[in-house]
Amino acid sequence: MFGTRSFSFSFERSALMMLVPCPHCGPRNNSDLRYVGESHARPDPNAVTPEEWRAYLYWEDNPAGSLRETWYCRAGCRQYFTVTRNTATNEFENHPLPGNKTGAVDPSFHYVSSSVSPSVPTTSNAAQETETNS
Amino acid sequence: MTTFRQFMSSSSLSTVKDAGTSAIDSLKKAKSDPSKPPRYSAAGLLVKGAKSEEWPRVWREHDLKKSYDVVIIGGGVHGLATAYYLATNHGITNVAVLDKAYLGSGGSGRNTAIVRSNYLTPEGVAFYDRSLSLYNTMSSDLNLNVMFSERGHMTLAHTDSALRTMRWRAEVNKLQNINSSVIDPQEVKKLAPSLDVSPNTRYPIQGALYHPPGGTIRHDAVVWGYARGADHRGVEMHQQTEVLDIMVEGGEGPDGKGRGGKVTGVKTNRGDISAPIVVNCTAGWATLISDMAGVKLPINTHPLQAAVTEPVKVFLPTVVVSGSLHVYVSQTDRGELVFGASVDPFATYSMKGSLEFTEELAGHVLELMPNIGRMRLLRQWAGLCDMTPDYSPVMGFTPVEGFLCDVGWGTYGFKAGPVSGEQMAECIATQAVPKLIAPFELARFERGDLVGEKGAAAVGH
Numbered sequence: 001m002f003g004t005r006s007f008s009f010s011f012e013r014s015a016l017m018m019l020v021p022c023p024h025c026g027p028r029n030n031s032d033l034r035y036v037g038e039s040h041a042r043p044d045p046n047a048v049t050p051e052e053w054r055a056y057l058y059w060e061d062n063p064a065g066s067l068r069e070t071w072y073c074r075a076g077c078r079q080y081f082t083v084t085r086n087t088a089t090n091e092f093e094n095h096p097l098p099g100n101k102t103g104a105v106d107p108s109f110h111y112v113s114s115s116v117s118p119s120v121p122t123t124s125n126a127a128q129e130t131e132t133n134s
Numbered sequence: 135m136t137t138f139r140q141f142m143s144s145s146s147l148s149t150v151k152d153a154g155t156s157a158i159d160s161l162k163k164a165k166s167d168p169s170k171p172p173r174y175s176a177a178g179l180l181v182k183g184a185k186s187e188e189w190p191r192v193w194r195e196h197d198l199k200k201s202y203d204v205v206i207i208g209g210g211v212h213g214l215a216t217a218y219y220l221a222t223n224h225g226i227t228n229v230a231v232l233d234k235a236y237l238g239s240g241g242s243g244r245n246t247a248i249v250r251s252n253y254l255t256p257e258g259v260a261f262y263d264r265s266l267s268l269y270n271t272m273s274s275d276l277n278l279n280v281m282f283s284e285r286g287h288m289t290l291a292h293t294d295s296a297l298r299t300m301r302w303r304a305e306v307n308k309l310q311n312i313n314s315s316v317i318d319p320q321e322v323k324k325l326a327p328s329l330d331v332s333p334n335t336r337y338p339i340q341g342a343l344y345h346p347p348g349g350t351i352r353h354d355a356v357v358w359g360y361a362r363g364a365d366h367r368g369v370e371m372h373q374q375t376e377v378l379d380i381m382v383e384g385g386e387g388p389d390g391k392g393r394g395g396k397v398t399g400v401k402t403n404r405g406d407i408s409a410p411i412v413v414n415c416t417a418g419w420a421t422l423i424s425d426m427a428g429v430k431l432p433i434n435t436h437p438l439q440a441a442v443t444e445p446v447k448v449f450l451p452t453v454v455v456s457g458s459l460h461v462y463v464s465q466t467d468r469g470e471l472v473f474g475a476s477v478d479p480f481a482t483y484s485m486k487g488s489l490e491f492t493e494e495l496a497g498h499v500l501e502l503m504p505n506i507g508r509m510r511l512l513r514q515w516a517g518l519c520d521m522t523p524d525y526s527p528v529m530g531f532t533p534v535e536g537f538l539c540d541v542g543w544g545t546y547g548f549k550a551g552p553v554s555g556e557q558m559a560e561c562i563a564t565q566a567v568p569k570l571i572a573p574f575e576l577a578r579f580e581r582g583d584l585v586g587e588k589g590a591a592a593v594g595h
Binding site (some may be wrong): 038051054 | 419421422430431432433434435479480481482483484490495523545579580
């Protein structure tokens with residue numbers, strides 16, 4: 001019910017190493033999770049027009065910067081959650097961890113190394129919000 | 135019987151001399167007209183080698199003009215082919231191709247150089263078949279050896295359902311007169327003896343879709359060939375020229391951008407250009423460029439990683455693809471094995487490689503070919519793929535007048551380069567959507583009329 005795309009192919013593997021901050025299980029390798037996609041508010045299926053529904057299904061923001069996105073912790077708590085990640089650096093910005101409901105970033109913990117492809121443009125980091133749902 | 139010496143002195147030398155003379159003539163002509171660099175030929179190579187002359191630059195540098203008839207963003211196969219066919223087929227030469235790095239620095243230089251036309255939808259098959267026929271004659275058309283090798287393309291099936299999709303694809307292909315058929319494991323073994331077709335593997339090979347016209351090509355040469363051809367016809371290529379903004383007026387969005395607007399030009403790091411037509415031929419950054427014009431796209435950007443081994447003796451005569459094992463393998467003319475995989479499973483603009491990728495890739499390759507266990511990887515790299523919901527591209531007009539798109543190619547972009555350039559050129563010149571690309575227009579996502587091509591993806595994504 002959450003995603004607009006399906007990456008549920010049976011032999012699916014992750015190729016890019018990254019730790020994803022699950023709010024229930026803590027940092028997990030991204031191969032333990034399934035990427036659901038950009039987090040968009042779903043319109044009311046009973047009130048929506050076909051055009052609006054297609055817009056919800058298909059249009060993507062795809063920024064090179066802050067992105068609110070949904071992950072599914074398939075090998076752990078099996079919960080959906082939403083976090084904000086910088087798509088240019090793969091750093092998670094402001095995320096909750098177990099026992100840390102404020103969502104403050106632990107400065108001693110690095111999710112990915114800081115080397116970044118220099119040619120990638122970055123946009124401003126306006127969205128500093130964190131939200132969990134299930 | 136003539137001796138070798140007699141033979142050399144009588145016939146061939148004089149022939150070479152004649153050819154050499156004509157090559158010198160053409161070189162002299164070229165010197166008198168610097169805008170027309172000489173054609174490449176074997177005789178020209180001999181003369182150049184004998185005189186130890188410098189070769190002229192393949193394409194020229196220009197100052198950025200204030201206005202062009204058409205501005206193409208992205209100097210890869212798609213952008214350069216569009217420029218080339220605009221100049222060749224339609225006589226539109228006041229064209230600028232802008233690239234923020236060097237020509238062919240994006241997907242055009244990062245793909246695994248495989249071409250094929252055995253797709254799943256009739257729209258896709260017709261389209262890629264035209265591309266394959268353009269690749270077939272490209273070396274003579276562009277006067278540059280693109281090293282097209284029609285070595286056959288084999289897609290392995292490891293499950294019953296995969297075999298069923300292969301049959302479906304083979305029938306669609308045959309209806310469109312494409313040479314494509316399903317073969318059994320024994321025939322697979324004959325075509326590629328190094329593959330393990332025994333039933334005792336974890337994912338036994340149950341058959342394959344064999345497509346003899348598929349093969350490999352030198353992707354850099356394709357870029358250089360189009361760039362050189364376009365340059366000869368008066369198109370200007372501007373490298374290190376980054377587009378910062380697209381000027382649009384009259385639209386309903388902020389700053390007059392968006393639906394109903396009209397393009398007036400682009401802002402670059404080397405100055406502003408006014409142009410009535412701006413074409414987005416980028417990959418990876420397609421969304422960022424379209425955002426500048428206020429056009430929304432149904433695209434997510436994923437990296438795709440590839441790797442290459444040390445060169446060895448030729449042992450793999452065809453291209454081998456395994457969807458279930460997420461890998462495609464071909465051997466280059468130098469003997470290196472080129473491996474590609476599926477796109478990384480989440481959207482990102484980062485092109486960093488990972489050990490996890492090489493580890494899994496090697497595991498899958500060894501399941502197919504256990505005898506190459508001692509080969510070493512030379513390097514790995516990644517390129518950005520623009521994934522659309524239906525795995526088909528976005529081509530043609532957008533809600534902003536004068537802003538055209540040739541984006542969303544996912545993992546198929548290189549194969550489609552020539553035909554999309556040809557069709558986009560026709561689209562720009564005639565201001566009408568050609569029949570071949572009509573199914574791929576952006577408005578299909580508003581109508582919900584998608585062209586599902588996922589079943590023909592090289593590997594499951």
